[in-house]
Structure formats: C-alpha cells, structure tokens
Amino acid sequence: MRMREPFEAYFDDFDKVNIYKSNNFFGGKSRFYHLKDSRDRIIELDLVTRSELPNGYVHSVLTPREPIEVGEEYYVYDEHCQKTPAVYSHITKTPKFASDYDFDGELGPVYSKEAVVFRLWAPTAHRIIVSLRQGSRSVSQELERKLNGVFEASIPGDWNEARYSFMIRCNGKWQESVDPYSFFGGINGKYSIVVDPSTLNLPDRIPLPPLESNTDAIIYEASVRDMTSANNIGVQHPSTFRGFTEESPTTCSRRTGFSYLKTLGVTHVQLLPVFDFGSVDESHPGLYYNWGYDPMHFRTLEGSYSLNPDRGAERVQEFAGLVHELHKAGLRVNLDLVFNHVYNKGEFALERLVPYYYFLMNQNGEFSNGSFCGNDIDTQPMMSRRYFVDTCRKIVELYDVDGFRFDLMGILDVNLMNEIAAECRRIKPGFM
Template identity: 30%
Template sequence: MKIINVYTDSFNKVTLISDEISQFKSYKLNVENGREKISVISYSIVDNTIILNLSRELNIKYYCFIEYENVLYKVWYYPLYSTEEFNKKFFHNTSLGAIYTKEKTTFKLWSPPASSVKLAIYEKISPDSFNIKYMIDMKEYRGLWYTSIKGDLHETYYNYHVTLYNNSNIVVDPYAVSVNINGLIGVVLDLKGTDPPMWHDDTYIDVKKYTDSIIYEVSLRDLSSHASSGVSNSKKFLSLTEKNTKSPQGLSTCLDHILELGITHLQLMPIFDFSYESVDERYSDKDYNWGYDPQNYNVPEGSYASDAYQPLCRIIELKKMIYCLHKNNIGINMDVVYNHVYHGWADNFQNIFPDYYFRFSQKKIPCSGSGCGNDLASEHLMVRKFITDSVTFWAREYHIDGFRFDLMGLIDIDTMKLIENKLHKINRSVMIYGEGWTLNTSLAEQNKSTFNNAKSLDNIAFFNDRIRDCLKGNVFDLKDRGFIMGDASKGKILRECIMSQYISPEQSVNYSSCHDNHTLWDRISLSCTHETIEEKKKMVKLCSTIILTCPGIPFIYSGEEFCRSKQGEHNSFNSPDYINCIEWNKKYEFMDVFNHYKKLIHIRKSHSLFRLYSRDTLLNNLIFIENIPEDILAFTIKDYTGRDNWKHALIAVNVGRKDRHIDIPNMKWKVALDSNNIKIENIILKKPFILQSLSSYILYTEED
C-alpha cells in the first residue's frame, strides 16, 4: 500500500489517503509528534481515506510523522489552520507589535509553532551597521509571545529571534512602524513626534458618493524624475509639497499641474516599504521599481525620503506631503498589495509561522494567482487580522483617504467586508476599490473579491476592464482596435457598460489606461500605424470624453492628459527613469489635449447629472439616442437632483472618419464642449447637429 497524502484538520485526528486501502494494516503504523509517540485509539475508512483518532492532541510546535512499513510521512498541518478548532485555541484579537508609551514599550509577536522567541535590542555602530546589544526571553500565552521594557524606548532598534522546528531566524516585526535603511531592523517610535505642525487639524477629504471623485494615478518617482519638472525634491515625498514649479515652457508641473487639472484624488503607486532588492535605499537613484514587492507593510518607503537612514524622516515627510495635499483639497488613495510578498519563503511571515500566511492547493503547491508563487491566505483569521490592522493603521496614522487593492480578486470576500466595515468607522468618506480579476488561487469562486461577485461587496468598487477594452481594444492584442479607433462593433458592449449591466455606477472604476500595459498614447500609436498625430490626438480626446461623462468613477493615468509615452514599453515595472518619467515638455506639445481633459473635469465636477451613482438613477435618467450610425455614441442625461442648472445634457461621440448628422431631442441646446475647438462655450446650437469625424461634443439645455 502506498500513502499518497497525510494531513490533519483536527488536533486529535490524522487523515491518510492511500492508493490501495484494502491492504492497510493498522499494526504497521506509528504516529510520532516530536519525540513522543501517540497511540491510535480507533480509525475509520471511507473510500481511499483513513482517519486516525489519536489518544491526545497534536502539538504543532513539533513536526508529526506517520511511520508505515518503515517509511516516514510528514503530516501536513496546513488544513488545520482554517478550522474553528485552531482559531479557538490560537486566535488573538489584541494589539500586536511594539506598543509604545514613554513609561514602557510592550512587544507582542504571534507565533504558535515557536519553541522560543527572544527580543533582540540593537545598538547602532554606523548609519547602516548594527550589533545586537542584548536579548530578552519572551513569555508565551496560547501562541502569543510578549515582554515589556520599562523606560522611553523611542528610536530603539529591535527584531525578534524566533526558534521553531530546531531552526532559528532573526525576523523583523510585521507590525513595525519604521525600520532602518533597507528595512532589515524594526524601530520603536513615538509616532506623535512625527506629526507636522497643525496635523491635528488635518482632515479626510469629504466625498458623498464615489462617483463624485476623479482619480489620478501617479508614481511619486515618475512625477518629478525628469529635469523638466522644475522640482528641487525630485523623486521624493516632498516633491508634492512644492508650489510654483514650471516646465521650461513656463507651464505648471507636479502639484500645480494636478491642481490646475482639477482632479479630486491622487492614487499613489506603492509608498509602503518595498523590497531593498528592488530599490536599494542607499543608492535609490540607481534602480527603478514600481514597488509591488512588499517588505514592511506598515512603513513608508525609504527611497522617497530625503534621508532613508533616519527612521523618523520617511514618516515626517510623508505626513507633510499628505497635509499639503489635503490643504489643497486633494484626497490620497494608497495602492496596497496584500495579495503576495516579495521574499516568499525567506519572508518574515514564513519564519514566524511556516506556511500559515500563504495559500496552498490541495496538492500542497503554493498558489500563484499573483504570479509570485506566494498568495497570502487572507482567509486565515490572523492573516485577515494583519491585513485589517495594517489598512486601518494607514487610515488613522497617515489620514489616507482611500485604498486601491492590487489583485483584490485574490482576497476573500469576508476579509474585504471586514476592512470596509472598519474603515468606514474611521472615515465615512473612505474609498475602497481594486482589481477584481478572477485569478487561479485555492479560494472558491464565490468567496473571491472579484468583479463577478460585486453584488456581495456593495461599498467596494472595481476596475472595469470591459469598458477599457471596448475603448482601446484588448490589452493583450495590439491588432484589436477599440471603439475610439473606429471599431464600431464594440459600441454595443460599450453601451452595456454605460448602462451598468455588469456593475453599478458607484462600483465601476472607468479607465482607459493605468500603470499596467501600454499608455493610452502608445497603444493608439501601436494599433493605428497609418493615422496622423492629429488623428491620434483626437482619439485620446474621444476616450476622455467617454470616461469623464459616462456613469461611474473616472480614472486617469498621470500624463495621459498630454499623451504620455513610455516609448512603447508595455510593462515598465523596473524600466529606467527615461522610460517611466513624465516629460513635462510634452504638456506644451499637447496643450490642446490637456485643455480638453481640464474642461471635461470642470464640467463633471460642476454638474451632478454626470455623477449618477446607482442603477435606479441611471435607468431613470440616461437615454441613448437611437437610429444613428453605429460609429456614433450619443446619449442624454437628465438632472435627477432638481438642483442642477443643466436640466439635460447630451453627449455625442463620432469615432468614424466621416462627418455625421444625427437627430436629437427638440430642445434649446447650447454647446458646452466641442473637442475641435476648446474655446466654444455656451453657444446656442445651430441645427442640424453635425458631428465632425473623430470628434466629441457636450450639449446642455436649461429647459425642463
């Protein structure tokens, strides 16, 4: 008989799966847990499964082996970690990490399998050199290790020395709030000492509905890495505190540009501490990385600080940036990555509790829906607690206004619901949204936080890849032209997207480009090889008109508004600055496109009828104009509030290469926007209504 698998999902049971159950001889079997043998008091057989009932509970501080016919089989503990039995024994709903007061600091680490945990206190020898000064044995209560040190430990460097299964490792506290350079040693801090002046008066940006927001995605590094930015604190948190920065042509850049554009929320690509192997903080200009490589979740990234050697600096400067943005009425949405880690099996999580923090298939293979080989097991209660604690820490300590969850489809629905519940208790206006892609991980489909399960996550929004691919074509197929490039066949699906047949307006993040894949300009250029620059510019304007007028949450990738290019690179996660930088000279070159975006944003913010938030308001107030050529999209929106001076708006887009005439409702229409002439405004429309090729229009009437 061959044993195929051995696991436990109960402390007093072990399950064996065999290829030939009829040959099983119980007297040939022994169970060893550490150095102790455990007797089998009974067993049952179902199909090819043998369930052993043990005389006492297994101790997970030691490996368990089944010996059968002189062959040892290691018992897999992983299925046990999802059980109520395990959670009753080991779950702790308490504060973890270094809990600081001036009188004492209490240290808590959760590690049920550890046989020993010691607190290691360091002394600083040089800016990037440390020695262990002394170690203190920590006590344990049901898997929770703890100790306290009296006195003021502000700026004390510490780690944990964890011994489990006869191996010892130095680990960084997962709850550390700051670290040394490159994040290999935690630091105790009095966080109140990091608050800028007037921080106590800082407030979240108030948003009544998600559809009232306009999101602008930016990498801190990209924003100011080009010489044309005119910024002195290039590539740093403080770059977004500088006012009156100009391009060589005298046009606003960075913060002033963002304010001029008029968006409501900045979505910052990773600003948490990402792997030193991606960007070495000692030489931060040398390497480039987007930062989707989590190392220390609760710590700001050091390469964005003016002095990464000083553990206070990164925190103080990030708070100064947030305070400045809030003073300018800009919300900050943080891009968070709780679906995987960078260092995988060498990660702190793995050295604190092997396998608990990661997700495995039934074949004991690590899940890799993230593509990184170590999907986090958000469904495990202490992983769920860590993620929730981390997100709420950023919301409270840094006044973060919203969170964009990377690969949110890898996180279970219950975790996202808990996050949403806790965040809304902190800030009723918080924004929560993410990538709801369906990915291959060992969660049941109905438990994944995916686009298809949006109805189970009412207060959470999703990136709408359907509208993205309708507009510019499938991101993985350059030959697939989108609607704005003239493929009128995509108009039907686009209309379905606009009518929210897939997802409600307040849950739909509408976008045409983001940091992933090609920029909008590059995609148009690669798919439309025979069109002129002027025609391509018109396509960008068509795209922006649809994104900023249709129901949902509009999302803009930084630089898109002046035709940003990455020289055709579709995945620039570690490409050098000259690929990723925003060239502010382009703003002058594509000023007409920028002005088009700016005007669209102003119109949307000024008129609530564009900000339909529910399916009911949408179905009752948005009507498509029918019996028109298929390369034209046209619809009207009625004021549903009774307070907008625009009683009706009409949006019309012609993606064809010919001028077109369409019949529109018989009202006294005025032109608010003509993509061919930004100066046209509030002019009474002369009939008939002619749509020029590759053009978009917004009309309005003040008549009911």
Template identity: 35%
Template sequence: MLNISRPFEAYLDEMRTITVLVPGNRTDCFGPPFLLEDEQGKESGLLIKETRELKEHRKYVLESEGPVPLGRVHKVRCRGSEWTDLQIGAVIRTAEFDQAFFYEGTLGAIYSRERTIFRVWAPSASAAMLELQSPDGTQKTVLQMVRKHKGVYEITVDGDMNGWMYMYHIYVNRERFRTADPYAKAVTANGEKGVVLDPDELKVEKHDPQAFQSPCDAVIYEAHIRDFSIHDESGMQYKGKYLALTEEHTETAGGFSTGVSYLQELGITHVEFLPFNDFAGVDELDPGTSYNWGYNPLHFNVPEGSYSLDPQDPKKRIIELKTAIQALHKNGLNVIMDAVYNHVYKREDSPFERTVPGYFFRHDEFGFPADGTGVGNDIASERLMARKFILDSIRFWLEDYDVDGIRFDLMGILDIETVRRIKQLAERVKPGVLLFGEGWDLNTPLPDGQKAALHNAGNMPGIGFFNDRFRDAVKGSTFHLEDRGFALGDVRKKAAVQDGIAGSPGFLSPQQSINYVESHDNHTFWDKMAFCLQEDQKTKRLRQRLSIAIVLLSQGVPFLHSGQEFCRTKQGNQNSYRASDQINRLDWKKRAALHGDIEYVRKLIALRKAHPAFRLRTPGEVKKHLSFLEETKEAIAYRLYHIGKIDGWNEIIVVHCPFAKKEELKLPDGKSYLLYCDPFTFFQEMVPVSGWLQLNGIGTYVLYEPKGIF
C-alpha cells in the first residue's frame, strides 16, 4: 500500500454525507466553502450541516446535492483551491449502501474449456485488474477488468484456463490492494493465489450417506484430522492426512481396531471434524514443524493443504478430501464440517478486507473493528453480501463436497436471520442435514435480539446449540477447575443434571440440545478429574463411564469428544490449539489398554440406537414419557414409561449413581424388571429385579420391562 499525503481528509460516510477533517493548526488555509468535483471536472456545492472542534482537527459534516456515485474518483475542494480525494468511509456500512449494491449473481472464477469469467464484488473500488499466471509460471499478465452493475468487476478470458493462477488488484482510496479471490475454490500452497480448475477433473465416486429422521438419532464424534491418525500406534499409513480416513481394517500392533474400522465398531453415526478449510498456523510445505486446530480461516471454500499428500498440487487436496468423505459414507458414517464464519485469521490481510475495505467486518461506535470473537475481528453476517457469501459457501460444501452437517464455531457472533436462511438453504439442498453451533453470548455490536445465541434459540427452530448447562452440571464449571459436577460426586448438581436428562425443557428442545461434557476446548473430563479428585484410577474410570452414560441416555443429541471413551488426556493442557502432536494426538495405545471401557461405551451407544425412548423429539413427548423417581436423595433415577407403542420395551428405568456406598432404590409400584446393565456389566442373560435395586458402585444402571411375560 502507498503512503499517501493529503492536505486534509474527506470521507464519504453516507450516500450524501461527507465528513471533512481539517488539521487544527491549518484551519486558516483550509475550510469553507467546500465543493465536490467528479472525474469530468464538474463541480457541485456541499452544504455544511455540522462543525465541531476536535482535539487535533476541525470536523465538518457536509451534504451533497444527491447520492455520490461510487466507482469513480471524486475530489473535495476547499477555499484556496486546495483539494483532496474523497475516500470511501463508513458509507459501506450503511443500509442504503447494502441495498444499492447487493448482487445476487455468481462470483469467482466461472470456468468452461472455452473461456473463464472472473467476477469480483468491489463496489468501493475505482478500478480492478486481474493478474494471471500460467501453470508452469512462465507466463504472467495483468488485465483491466470492467465495472458492471452492483459494483461487480468482470472480465472474460478466452481459452482453457485450467490450472492458471490468479489474483486481483483492487484500487480503493488511491491505494492498490493485491488479493486472492474471496470465492476461490482452489489455491496454491499456503493460500497465496487462487487457481482455476476444471470441475470435471475433481469428481469422485459418491456413496449415499446414512439418512436420519431427527437430530436425536445422531451420535456425534468430534475429531481433528491430524490427531486422528498421527500416533505411531494408529496402524494407518497416511498419518495426519485426509487419506487416513480412507484406510480400512487398520489396527494397533496388538490387533485392536483403529481409524474408520474403530468408528464403525463404536457405533457413532456422525464424525465432526475440526476445520478442514484452508487455515493459517501450519506451514503447508513443512507441516510437521507446527500444529493448529484450524480456527484461523484463510480461504473458506478451499480444503486445508497440510492434510494433503501434496499441498503444492491444487487438485490433490480437493480430490483427497472428497475421497475421504465418500469413504466415510461408504462405511456408514456421516461427516460434519466445523465452519468458522465468525472471523478471519487477520482482518487486514483477508480477501474480504482487501476487496471491500471495512464492509465485511463489524465496527464499534467509534469506528474500530469489533472483537467479540477475541481474535480481533467479527464478520458482519447481517450485511447482505456477507450473508450471501456464507450461504454460497454452505451450499458449496453441501453440494460439491457432500458434507452432512455443519458445526458453527462461535455461532453467537452470527445474526438470527442469517442462521434461519442457512437452515432453509440446507434443507432444500440436503434434507436432514445437521446444523448446530456454539451459542455463546459474545460482546459484538449486534442488538441482543438479533444474536444467534442460546437465549434466542426459540427463534431458530432446527438449529442445535451446545448445552453448557448440561456440561457444567455433569462435569463442573469450565472456568473454575476446582468446581465438581454431579459425575464427579457433587450431588448438589442433581437437579441441574435431571433438567438436562429431560432435554432441558424451557431452555432448549431435545432436537436442539447438544449434550456433552467435553470437546476440543477446555480440559478433558479426565484432566479435570486429575485436578479435582484424589481418587484411584479405577474409581476415576467409573466416573468417566458415568459421565458418558449420562450423555448417551439423556434426551437430546449426544456429542462425544474423540478419545473420551478411553479417558483422553492432554496432560492438563486446557487450550491445546497449537500444542504439539504429543499433547493432541489420539492415543491408540491407550485405546488398546482400555478396550473394556470402550466396549462399555459401544454397548451404551447400541442401547440408545435400539430404543426410541431415549430419542424423544419434542418437549411434549418427554413430558408424556419421562418422570423422575425420588426414592434416593443423591442418585438420579428416572423412568421411561407408556413407551410400548414406540419402543421394543414397555418401560425403562435408568439410575445414575455418583457414590460408591451401597444403597437400595425402591422400584415403582413394587414391579419386577430385568437388569440390562450395571456400572460393571452388560448382562447376557436375564437378571430379574423385584421391589428394590441394589446400588453397589459409581455408575449407571438400566432396567427394563419387556413386552410379554418373563
């Protein structure tokens, strides 16, 4: 960018409003009257609406005779014939601008073998150029683009441009911004340049994913692509890469299943991967030297290159990711992508900011970039072209990559209308798609009633929310490490856990409640126990099982963090977003050592999937079929009843016990049941229980009344 010297500053802040800042020590040289001059030298008067003395400037608020056309260079003159260029200011964040320049058409590089059309939305620019470079790098040219309607710059380049690299030069406020295309679908290594590719060369064989009638039928398993296979004992050849997800029948040295085969055995339905769109934090040409979770988005519509076998080949990362997704589909697993539409890695360097400076991000009342995300910028999803980008991107991932769900990072930054539009679009493109996110209430300059936050969940039907009340009740506070939840022995959390078991009525509907106790964020359950409890390893493993059982047998949508089922530890690291592989990797050796705990979780998942009574969809159904037993002060006991028409059993009783002492629980109406499991065993043969249930350890007990006589 240029270092431009101006005698005074003039900004277009509304379509007819110009703000002039005159240096305080030079007001005798510059000042009224002010004139606006267009490119042809035609002048028009500017009416002074306000004058204000600032610390170092005198401020004039001026009004033009009509809206000032964008896309042209204008001058503001003052007395003495001094002039300055009219810079594009806050006008681009006005509703009038949004309506005037909203563009509904296709953006980016639109390829055919005969020609490629390049379109970029840059309404505040006075000019735009297209820089092209041949695949072998020997040819380079820069072409003038033509401004079309709605602020779109366009050029058609004849010939087959397959493999050509491209960038835009955008001229705003007498500065040139060289940038990649916000709509790029392929890039060079580390996302430096966009690449034109032939879509026909990027197709892979498709397999139908498993269909679901309700989010409550899902069991979500969160994983990081690199973590999943990088361990020495993973048994996978393509460690840390997309193609590890295509490997079948992998196992540890001791013969225990790993990878996709392990996920199949475990019984989960959806794998949610941390971000796999192009991100910063890992050098794609030397990925082993650094690590990152991926919440540093660079290009939203391009796969991350560090997971590819050849990040220098723009095609390979695309084909490898598509192949991995279809391999998971083939093996009966659905794929959820973690999407980060709330911020970018560095605002100043992002293609958004370099094509339309100031538009795509929220600013506070003083004009500074908002920081509700905590990373220096908040995407302004409520603006029409920002919303369009998000919707276009989601359609692209659903259609082109065939993903089956989207998890929205910091969804509370987004606005409700955008989230509603996402739901409508996703259901049209791929019915049954899972949509959920983090509904935290963040300090972003958006009216409270417009935030896609938990407290507004009722305004976003069909959208799931991470249920932090459930998490904190079972596990204990995320922010106070010493605080223990119910599964860690604090029975004072009993009522809060019961509320979560019942689907969090009045807070969320069951289909919106993502029930979890750990994720990639914060301490794992095992690491929190290490801080909170002075108990032996055997007891802690029972508590780990208990927490998972509460998640899997509650009304709502169960969510597991990869490795949680075998007591995953990150060595006490509560924010491992750029820690080493040693901290983050999925420990397949531990998977082998704790195969008994895994088998317990596998059977719990099978129990949930086999019985619709654990997957009720509405608050009304839960109220009709679930009630709590109050025969114990500390354990939680509940009954699923009148379920014969929807379930294979007539009645189910679940007991979650957080203590080791022995206690008897009186069963309802003196009835007899069969014991399905206790904290230690899933029973193969019928174990009748009449009148009373003996609680003999920390964990979960499931009893049932079968149909017919036993």
C-alpha cells in the first residue's frame, strides 16, 4: 500500500518514477527532483505530470534523463534535500524486466566436498552476503552479481550440515533471509542447511501401477498431526512423519492410525500441508495448532512434524519414509500444496529477494486479497511460474508422491496448472 509515509518514490517502469508527497510535508510540493546512486552520481528527473490527490498527497510522475541500472541503489531528493529510496516496484512486472532478467539455470545451493556454491535470482538487489556456520567455524562472503540478475558465490571447503542465511540489501534496507531454493531448513525457518545429497538415506522406490483415470481414485484426507494425536493408541511418536506409519499390537487390535488407514479400501491418502507453515512454534509443537494453510516456505518440510526439527536432512528422510510405507501398503500419496498466499509476506524469502515480483497488486500498490489472507501469489511472471513448476518437479523426484491438490487453485493461473500437470505426468505417468 502506497502513501503511508510523507515522501515515497517508486520505479514503476524503466522510464517512470512515481513520487507521492504528503501535503503535510513541505506542502506536498518541490520545484525539482533528482536521483542519486550509490556512487554519488546525480541523474536529473523531468516532470511528466503532477496532480493533487483527494487523500492529501501530491502525485508526480517523472522520467530519468539517463537509463537506470536495475540493482543500483537510488534515492530521490527534492528541493529541500529530503530523500527517500527509489523502490523497485511495478518495474518488475514489465516486459523489458522479464526479457532482461530471464534465467533458466539451476538456482540454490550446490554441494561438493571441495566447495559449496550459492546461486540466487535477485535482479533488484544491490548486495547479497551469505553467512555460514558449521560448529565453531563461520564465514561470510559477498555474492557476485552475474548476468540476468543472478548472484553467485563459491565458498571453499566441506560445509556439509552447515547452517546459512543471506543478508540482502534492496530498496534501501538490509534484510535477512533463508534460501527459498533449498529443501533443507532449520527450526522455525530461521536458517537453511547445506546437505551432502550422498548422505541422504532415502528408501527404495516402490512402483505402483499408473492410475488410469482420476475417477478411479478413492481419497482419504488426513493431517499428519491429527492422525496420531489421540492418547494411548499405540504410537510412540504421535503427530509426526515417523508416527504416521507406526504400527503396533495396539494399533492393529484397536484399528488406529496407519493400521486403520489400511482397512479402508482407499487408493490415495491426501495429506494436509506438510511444507513449512508459520503459525506453529517448531520448538514447542504442542503449544499452537494449525492444519498448515499458512505457508512460509514452499520447499522445506514442516519442522513440527519432525523428531529433530533442527536437522534438515532428517525431515526429508522421515517424510520419504512415510511415503515409502504408504506405497508398501499399496496406498498412493497426494499432497495438499498451498501456493496461493503466504503467512507473512514481509518475512517471505522470495519477497525479500525480489520485492513485489511474486505478489498480485494494482497500480496503487495495493495487494490482491482473494485468499482473504492479505496477499495473493502472482504466478504469471516467468521466474515465478518457473519457481513453482520446478518446486513441483523436485517434490515428485525427491519423494515419489503421486498427486497434488492445490488450495484455492483459482488464484493461480491456468497456464501454470497445465504446465505443472504436464511436467509431473512426464515424470510419473498417472500422476493426479
């Protein structure tokens, strides 16, 4: 939402700066404005239009006399030497931005025993610094800006199981972020984790015959937490990935938990959200309750369902084990994916990397609220669409799941849904 501060400025195109100034701030007026970048260069701004708004602001549209450099840090100055950051806003939705910053390579951490490489897509960022911590050693290193808005750093050494996060300088401020491209996260989403893929102890795949038609499915919906939360049902690890498929003489005799599921004659178990959500404290999983429709990370599993939420690799192994046990029982697994909004937009990793790009908004900077959660994901920009398609592909490849159910699918665009369907069925025929 715009016009909350006395003086605001936004890059809404490569040749357009929108300035909003309150009437309570120097009468809302200035005879001239200019840009100043991080190298102390001055770029003059030419006035296109100026209008008085009914809410007590003066709106000025200006155009730079020189081309702007996306990722450079600019401030707008008025005639009184007052300044405000020039925020990269609707410029991120323009065709030129899409063309200049399209990147189809691999993003995220790449591990080897010799070094770990970090790669992020963040065209509007000015600087990015990664910090790693592994036991008693730590290191911080600035990522280098490459082509197409990609930042990259290679840090020598074996950093398996190191914790890391990024400090991102964008739109005039520093913010800390986890890695939205990683599948391995720490407790309460405070850090990401480097993992040597060869150390993952994943179970063997159990092939099931492809589903001939969606109408052949008999679906049972279940919450990982709720399915085994009752007392004295014979489960040692209730409300967890591990506990979901536990069996004992008690579960068999009383038909509880997994033993109950196997008697129902269903074809699919559809799990309520299993990826990281914001309203449960993973340090105290019994303190708050939520089904998981408030996502904060689309690739990292929910830590409150793990026996060791501070060990990112163990979450992956535990959930892969859940899928394996269901497949062993002849049951397919569907996942409920919540791609339509996030729990806290301001703290969301993709928003901190490229503000405004991943959310639907109008020209006044007001965010769409079709989800009634204060924000709606925009899946139409190319890199956003690619992120969600890649996320679905990687989930299928990593966990061997059999279907997806999309929460509030109508907020997502139909081209994305068709592309996800085609990609998942390419990997796994009969994918639902």
